[in-house]
Amino acid sequence: MSDIADRVKKIVVEHLGVDGEKVVEGASFIDDLGADSLDTVELVMAFEEEFGVEIPDTAAETILTVGDAVKFLEANK
Amino acid sequence: MFSLEGKNALVTGATGGIGEAIARALHAQGATVSLSGTRAEKLEALASDLGERAFVTPANLSDRDAVDALLPAAEEKMGSVDILVNNAGITRDNIFMRMKDEEWDQVLEVNLSSGFRLCRAAIKGMMKRRSGRIIGITSVVGVTGNPGQANYAAAKAGMIGMYKSVAREVASRNITVNTIAPGFIETAMTDALNDKQKDSILTSVPAGRLGTSHEIASAALYLASDEAAYVTGQTIHVNGGMAMI
Numbered sequence: 284m285s286d287i288a289d290r291v292k293k294i295v296v297e298h299l300g301v302d303g304e305k306v307v308e309g310a311s312f313i314d315d316l317g318a319d320s321l322d323t324v325e326l327v328m329a330f331e332e333e334f335g336v337e338i339p340d341t342a343a344e345t346i347l348t349v350g351d352a353v354k355f356l357e358a359n360k
Numbered sequence: 361m362f363s364l365e366g367k368n369a370l371v372t373g374a375t376g377g378i379g380e381a382i383a384r385a386l387h388a389q390g391a392t393v394s395l396s397g398t399r400a401e402k403l404e405a406l407a408s409d410l411g412e413r414a415f416v417t418p419a420n421l422s423d424r425d426a427v428d429a430l431l432p433a434a435e436e437k438m439g440s441v442d443i444l445v446n447n448a449g450i451t452r453d454n455i456f457m458r459m460k461d462e463e464w465d466q467v468l469e470v471n472l473s474s475g476f477r478l479c480r481a482a483i484k485g486m487m488k489r490r491s492g493r494i495i496g497i498t499s500v501v502g503v504t505g506n507p508g509q510a511n512y513a514a515a516k517a518g519m520i521g522m523y524k525s526v527a528r529e530v531a532s533r534n535i536t537v538n539t540i541a542p543g544f545i546e547t548a549m550t551d552a553l554n555d556k557q558k559d560s561i562l563t564s565v566p567a568g569r570l571g572t573s574h575e576i577a578s579a580a581l582y583l584a585s586d587e588a589a590y591v592t593g594q595t596i597h598v599n600g601g602m603a604m605i
């Protein structure tokens with residue numbers, strides 16, 4: 284896993300209190316990791332803070348899985 | 361009880377009767393306050409009267425850019441906004457059939473839409489900190505209606521619906537979102553009424569008098585405090601019994 288993927292995973296584990304093993308690329312925050320819609324907003328805020336980027340609402344709406352987040356952050360680092 | 365030591369509060373409409381009383385009450389309990397309104401000198405005078413822990417962040421709430429700049433300005437002065445009090449409000453009364461589009465739009469913009477934008481901006485930091493208080497000053501007429509105030513009543517009722525919805529969204533993050541509905545309170549807004557109007561109002565108030573700004577500020581202080589942590593999505597009616605809801 285890339286450094287970005289590791290950091291994303293760490294945030295997801297901490298924030299959602301889920302088992303690290305479940306935080307795989309294809310895992311959907313809501314369907315697989317038990318997040319509610321407010322959690323997804325908070326995850327985006329946490330990514331913004333960790334990576335020092337701004338994630339506009341239009342992009343945030345397309346970040347549905349762990350892989351989506353990693354892809355966005357890799358493209359916008 | 362009711363200590364606000366270490367808390368930062370933004371109060372809109374702080375140049376008005378009720379807003380000044382709220383700012384004074386929060387400040388007296390130890391909060392740092394950021395005072396907003398359009399009359400900058402009046403805000404400066406209040407800030408210097410309060411002494412330390414008081415800042416001034418003027419903004420015209422009918423100007424969307426100014427609204428969007430207000431929360432960041434207050435955060436910059438105080439470090440955070442832990443308590444947001446949306447108190448600014450205007451009336452543009454007219455009987456419904458004569459009500460102008462501008463009268464409707466202005467009242468909705470200042471009384472409802474600016475509050476929406478300020479709440480949205482404030483909640484971000486509150487979610488991160490896992491605590492916050494949002495307090496809106498609505499009105500008894502938002503619940504009962506009032507002839508000549510269709511625009512004002514719509515905005516005030518709109519606040520209640522908006523606050524309840526937001527309260528449900530953020531309750532799990534220890535953010536409470538409540539409104540206070542004053543009845544008739546002695547301020548510049550009610551000074552505009554003539555004696556005959558005042559007398560007729562008082563016949564509908566069991567307490568037999570107008571309320572004071574301080575009585576509204578006391579409710580705001582309660583809602584802002586840690587003691588009110590389990591109160592959310594509510595409207596506290598402070599009206600001398602004129603409407604029992």
Ligand SMILES: NC(=O)c1ccc[n+]([C@@H]2O[C@H](COP(=O)([O-])OP(=O)(O)OC[C@H]3O[C@@H](n4cnc5c(N)ncnc54)[C@H](OP(=O)(O)O)[C@@H]3O)[C@@H](O)[C@H]2O)c1
Nearest residue numbers: 373375376377378397398399420421448449499545547549
């Ligand atoms: N008094 C009552 O009986 C009563 C009853 C029910 C509800 N309320 C509500 O209580 C709140 C406070 O009312 P009040 O009695 O204290 O009235 P007020 O003395 O007339 O104060 C109104 C406040 O709103 C601010 N404001 C108005 N338009 C603004 C704008 N475009 N941008 C920024 N600020 C603006 C004013 O600031 P500037 O003057 O500096 O522009 C002023 O500080 C209002 O929401 C009102 O609807 C009052």
